Amino acid sequence: MEAASARMAARDRFSMMGDPGPSALQRYIQQACSPENYEPNLAMNLEISDLINSKKGNAPREAAIAIVNYINHRNPNVAILALVLLDICVKNCGYPFHLQISTKEFLNELVRRFPERPPIRPSKVQMKILEAIEEWRGTICQTSRYKEDLGFIRDMHRLLSYKGYVFPEVRVEDAAVLNPSDNLKSAEEMEEEEKAAQSAKLQELIRRGGPEDLQEANRLMKIMAGYDTRSKTDYRAKAAEEVGKVQQKARLLEERWKNSNLEM
Numbered sequence: 533m534e535a536a537s538a539r540m541a542a543r544d545r546f547s548m549m550g551d552p553g554p555s556a557l558q559r560y561i562q563q564a565c566s567p568e569n570y571e572p573n574l575a576m577n578l579e580i581s582d583l584i585n586s587k588k589g590n591a592p593r594e595a596a597i598a599i600v601n602y603i604n605h606r607n608p609n610v611a612i613l614a615l616v617l618l619d620i621c622v623k624n625c626g627y628p629f630h631l632q633i634s635t636k637e638f639l640n641e642l643v644r645r646f647p648e649r650p651p652i653r654p655s656k657v658q659m660k661i662l663e664a665i666e667e668w669r670g671t672i673c674q675t676s677r678y679k680e681d682l683g684f685i686r687d688m689h690r691l692l693s694y695k696g697y698v699f700p701e702v703r704v705e706d707a708a709v710l711n712p713s714d715n716l717k718s719a720e721e722m723e724e725e726e727k728a729a730q731s732a733k734l735q736e737l738i739r740r741g742g743p744e745d746l747q748e749a750n751r752l753m754k755i756m757a758g759y760d761t762r763s764k765t766d767y768r769a770k771a772a773e774e775v776g777k778v779q780q781k782a783r784l785l786e787e788r789w790k791n792s793n794l795e796m
Contacts (some may be wrong), residue, residue: 536556552579555585558598566612572616580617581624588628588728590735595621596632601642603661611657618663623709626725627678628732633668634682637734643688650696659700665689666699671710678729730756 545705552563560583575731599621602614621629632638642661654662669689673682693699730752737749 554592557587557594561595561598561602561617563597564617565605565610567607569609569613574612574620577617577620578624581621582622584625584629586792592625592628592632592732593626593736593739596629596638600638603642603657604644608655608657612660615657615660622664622668622672627676627681627729630668630672630676630678631681631732631736636684636686639684639688643692646692646697649696650698654697656720662692662697663700663702665692667702667707667710670702671707674710676734681733727756773780 541599555661557580560576560580564580573670580595582678584595586645599614603611603618605611605614622633646658646661651658665685665688668682668685673679676682689699733754734749734752737745737752746754
């Protein structure tokens with residue numbers, strides 16, 4: 533959807549050429565998206581998402597780059613396999629992966645094969661891409677704790693809508709996975725999650741390397757190092773707050789149950 537020069541630049545950045553050889557993660561993704569597969573391999577896809585979560589560091593970006601390349605494959609079956617894998621990763625790899633799918637480079641590559649004007653009958657691949665963007669916009673872009681970092685997804689949604697693309701309706705049960713759950717987390721788990729998110733964001737800011745990015749990276753490093761205590765989260769207080777919310781819901785449900793019994 534960008535100008536030709538921008539597309540070429542994005543493709544250069546997202547190219548695998550020149551690498552010493554595929555990493556283990558890239559090989560797994562290659563297997564999952566092989567044209568020899570007649571259907572998605574759920575076990576393999578989940579293994580890939582687990583590998584991304586365990587490796588951390590550059591793994592989310594590495595995976596996003598590899599997957600979007602397969603989404604643009606000439607073989608539509610390969611593209612569908614890659615889109616299914618993308619969906620699994622989005623729903624299982626959390627903010628570090630969400631940060632990568634919300635970059636301009638990734639989103640421009642994702643819609644690279646979209647014509648300027650919508651076709652009368654979009655292909656199956658195009659429909660699944662539109663469905664994915666619609667799902668992200670209605671879930672992580674609204675309910676994620678880090679939704680402010682996902683603005684380019686909203687921008688791409690607006691751009692496609694402006695060009696006349698119609699987004700398919702997303703099933704509630706599919707989108708529910710990406711919305712916050714009521715599962716309680718300990719203070720330690722909350723702190724670990726926050727550190728992972730900060731680390732992922734810091735790495736992305738440094739990779740971008742713009743003046744504003746580096747300024748934000750410097751601010752974030754101070755927070756991570758403990759020098760800036762103004763933004764420090766009291767995880768024990770937050771955990772207690774979450775417990776209080778669950779208890780409040782339980783009391784409301786109990787009251788409703790009692791009232792329904794009285795009416796009977």
